[in-house]
Amino acid sequence: MEITSPSFKKNVHKALRDEQLQQAMRHVRSNFIQKRAAAADALPEFEALRDNARDIKNHVLENLDLYLERFESKVTENGGHVHWAATASDARGMVLDICRRVNAKSVTKGKSMISEEMELNGFLEKYGITPVETDLGEYIIQLRGEHPSHIIAPSVHVTMNQVRDDFRKAHTHLPKDRPMDEPESLLKEARAILRQKFMEADVGITGANFLIAETGTSIIVTNEGNGDLTQSLPRVHIVLASLEKVVPTLEDMSQIMRVLARSATGQEMSVYTTLSTGPRRASDPDGPDEYHVILLDNGRSNMLGTEFQDMLRCIRCGACLNHCPVYHAIGGHAYGWVYPGPMGSVLSPALAGIEKTANLPNASTFCGRCEEVCPMRIPLPKMLRHWREKEFEKHLTPPAQRRNLKLWAWFAKRPGLYRTGSRVAMRMLSLMGGSKKRLRKLPFAGAWTEDRDLPAPEGGSFVSQWNAGRRT
Amino acid sequence: METGYDTSPRRVGLFVTCLVDLFRPTVGFAAARLLEEAGCEVYVPVSQTCCGQPAYNSGDRADTAEIAKQVIEAFEEFDYIVAPSGSCAGMLKKHYPELFEGDPKWSARVEAFSAKVHELVSFLTDIRGVERVNAKLDAVVTYHDSCSGLRELGVKDQPRKLLASVEGVTIKEMKDPNVCCGFGGTFAVKYTEVSNAIVSAKTSDIKSSGAELLLAGDMGCLMNMAGKLRREKSSVEVRHIAEVLAGMTSAPPIGGKGDR
Ligand code: SF4
Numbered sequence: 001m002e003i004t005s006p007s008f009k010k011n012v013h014k015a016l017r018d019e020q021l022q023q024a025m026r027h028v029r030s031n032f033i034q035k036r037a038a039a040a041d042a043l044p045e046f047e048a049l050r051d052n053a054r055d056i057k058n059h060v061l062e063n064l065d066l067y068l069e070r071f072e073s074k075v076t077e078n079g080g081h082v083h084w085a086a087t088a089s090d091a092r093g094m095v096l097d098i099c100r101r102v103n104a105k106s107v108t109k110g111k112s113m114i115s116e117e118m119e120l121n122g123f124l125e126k127y128g129i130t131p132v133e134t135d136l137g138e139y140i141i142q143l144r145g146e147h148p149s150h151i152i153a154p155s156v157h158v159t160m161n162q163v164r165d166d167f168r169k170a171h172t173h174l175p176k177d178r179p180m181d182e183p184e185s186l187l188k189e190a191r192a193i194l195r196q197k198f199m200e201a202d203v204g205i206t207g208a209n210f211l212i213a214e215t216g217t218s219i220i221v222t223n224e225g226n227g228d229l230t231q232s233l234p235r236v237h238i239v240l241a242s243l244e245k246v247v248p249t250l251e252d253m254s255q256i257m258r259v260l261a262r263s264a265t266g267q268e269m270s271v272y273t274t275l276s277t278g279p280r281r282a283s284d285p286d287g288p289d290e291y292h293v294i295l296l297d298n299g300r301s302n303m304l305g306t307e308f309q310d311m312l313r314c315i316r317c318g319a320c321l322n323h324c325p326v327y328h329a330i331g332g333h334a335y336g337w338v339y340p341g342p343m344g345s346v347l348s349p350a351l352a353g354i355e356k357t358a359n360l361p362n363a364s365t366f367c368g369r370c371e372e373v374c375p376m377r378i379p380l381p382k383m384l385r386h387w388r389e390k391e392f393e394k395h396l397t398p399p400a401q402r403r404n405l406k407l408w409a410w411f412a413k414r415p416g417l418y419r420t421g422s423r424v425a426m427r428m429l430s431l432m433g434g435s436k437k438r439l440r441k442l443p444f445a446g447a448w449t450e451d452r453d454l455p456a457p458e459g460g461s462f463v464s465q466w467n468a469g470r471r472t
Numbered sequence: 473m474e475t476g477y478d479t480s481p482r483r484v485g486l487f488v489t490c491l492v493d494l495f496r497p498t499v500g501f502a503a504a505r506l507l508e509e510a511g512c513e514v515y516v517p518v519s520q521t522c523c524g525q526p527a528y529n530s531g532d533r534a535d536t537a538e539i540a541k542q543v544i545e546a547f548e549e550f551d552y553i554v555a556p557s558g559s560c561a562g563m564l565k566k567h568y569p570e571l572f573e574g575d576p577k578w579s580a581r582v583e584a585f586s587a588k589v590h591e592l593v594s595f596l597t598d599i600r601g602v603e604r605v606n607a608k609l610d611a612v613v614t615y616h617d618s619c620s621g622l623r624e625l626g627v628k629d630q631p632r633k634l635l636a637s638v639e640g641v642t643i644k645e646m647k648d649p650n651v652c653c654g655f656g657g658t659f660a661v662k663y664t665e666v667s668n669a670i671v672s673a674k675t676s677d678i679k680s681s682g683a684e685l686l687l688a689g690d691m692g693c694l695m696n697m698a699g700k701l702r703r704e705k706s707s708v709e710v711r712h713i714a715e716v717l718a719g720m721t722s723a724p725p726i727g728g729k730g731d732r
Pocket residue numbers: 313314315316317318319320321343370373374375376377378
């Protein structure tokens with residue numbers, strides 16, 4: 001997808017005026033937060049589980065090569081294939097090769113953010129292969145020609161009314177006057193259409209929430225069961241996963257699972273947890289003939305051993321998005337690349353380059369709510385600040401801003417001059433504030449006074465007055 | 473502290489913060505009064521300017537470290553360092569040590585300094601064991617939890633407890649008092665539109681609370697919310713919590729009086 005993060009401010013301007021989007025986002029603000037809080041409160045050991053989950057993933061990241069190799073050899077032992085993709089374009093090529101070899105016309109897909117990172121759908125279409133998204137949210141945005149605006153709820157920006165219109169437009173073979181008022185009727189309609197697609201598909205592509213090194217298993221968690229049909233009906237199953245999804249054992253996975261759904265949707269467990277271990281064996285009643293895992297790096301191994309390594313603990317639960325005031329205000333698309341919200345503002349610069357994503361780490365108030373809820377205890381604000389440091393080092397900070405900052409710092413380091421300078425400035429502001437004690441407009445603070453007044457200084461500095469003997 | 477609170481006379485360095493120093497001296501006087509009432513001797517070093525957050529959060533570590541050294545040098549002689557701001561106290565307490573990680577010359581020194589730093593209200597209750605204040609104000613108030621104070625320093629129940637002891641005060645909680653007001657330092661001017669959307673949601677919650685006075689413990693957030701409330705012609709007035717706790721409410725509110 002085209003990266004629009006450089007025009008972040010423009011995206012924001014548009015998003016704030018999009019009534020449908022704003023209506024949809026109000027729902028996020030109330031819904032997810034309550035559910036997560038209730039789930040966390042209901043489990044006395046929740047905080048300890050978070051520590052444990054963090055430690056498991058930290059151990060993996062320290063020994064990533066070891067666990068990936070073990071995973072690969074297990075998959076091979078089970079009769080499957082592991083493909084190592086350094087870049088998104090390598091990974092696309094691998095998918096295409098497999099599809100072509102088996103003469104695939106139609107591909108069903110479970111939800112996968114890696115597929116978004118690979119821009120897989122457009123690529124397959126170019127080669128005459130039809131991708132069909134089978135997760136309801138993904139199906140909706142595929143109809144709309146959009147990208148996910150949330151990592152677990154891809155169509156969270158779309159209202160029910162919009163879905164109804166989209167279905168009317170797309171499903172022209174159905175009677176025009178069919179009842180579509182209830183969400184259930186829309187769900188049924190999508191199900192019936194997808195059922196047909198499941199049967200026709202030659203290849204099924206899924207993501208992976210976990211890869212298990214000890215067994216060579218890939219695991220997806222879903223609420224719709226679409227993933228099961230996607231991977232078990234077609235002849236070929238391709239798993240798209242990034243490197244850091246591996247964990248040592250099934251036990252480790254089940255530990256992390258205890259924080260995943262609770263943090264994401266407030267469920268104790270997602271409805272379906274599907275384990276795939278290799279292709280169909282002789283004794284299996286069904287399953288694919290071929291099982292492939294494409295392991296995507298795409299910049300992640302460069303994060304190892306850096307101040308951004310902690311980000312690789314992320315399990316894509318979406319809690320940081322759900323609790324972010326910026327995300328609530330602008331929705332996911334304004335961020336301008338695959339991953340929105342706090343996790344995206346840390347990850348996107350690493351994968352897509354800080355030059356193009358320079359806005360993202362800066363567009364945060366550092367309120368810290370993301371870190372407060374992140375099940376993997378990723379210090380998101382700290383890493384956003386690290387990106388700002390990189391920008392400052394590389395002189396990517398806008399020049400005017402840099403000049404102002406430097407000027408301010410110069411004064412802040414010289415208390416005597418600082419006192420004199422600020423005395424003059426504050427006296428001026430105080431006078432300008434008048435009896436109302438506020439300024440409605442200020443030439444050099446236009447960004448502030450555009451939307452709010454500037455409270456005027458009371459007059460005089462505290463430090464000077466105190467040291468002159470004043471006490472009230 | 474197994475023995476409970478530290479009630480001995482102590483020398484406290486008041487780090488008043490740049491915004492209080494320049495915009496709202498009343499908060500400084502209120503903080504000093506509260507500290508003195510809690511048995512502390514208050515010192516205000518003239519060489520204080522700012523804690524360095526504008527530089528730190530803009531990625532300028534070098535300037536931040538120089539400013540930090542200056543603050544440490546000016547304040548390390550005191551038994552405690554107290555700031556009427558969760559955000560600046562958080563900077564001194566939590567982030568200064570990060571700045572000097574692995575620096576053999578400074579790391580021990582900064583650790584010793586940071587261990588003595590506290591946010592004003594939580595210092596009064598948690599360290600000095602203050603249970604109530606001698607103040608009076610007939611007002612229905614609502615309290616906003618500023619982010620750094622809440623999440624970095626655990627300031628949440630302390631201000632509510634002391635407020636409840638002010639004669640005449642009724643507390644009415646707003647919806648989501650723990651949600652950011654959209655200030656974020658330079659964020660408010662770099663991404664004005666987002667900041668405005670966030671503060672608008674906040675003022676709407678404040679106005680629905682039914683309170684007539686908004687309180688918080690951080691000048692940055694207060695100026696942001698006051699600026700928005702005044703622009704919206706709301707009747708809700710705004711003060712720093714220290715003013716109310718110290719009974720120093722004769723100065724006009726932050727941003728002036730509310731519209732009636
Ligand atoms: S950063 Fe943390 S909260 Fe955000 S998606 Fe990843 S695991 Fe979840």
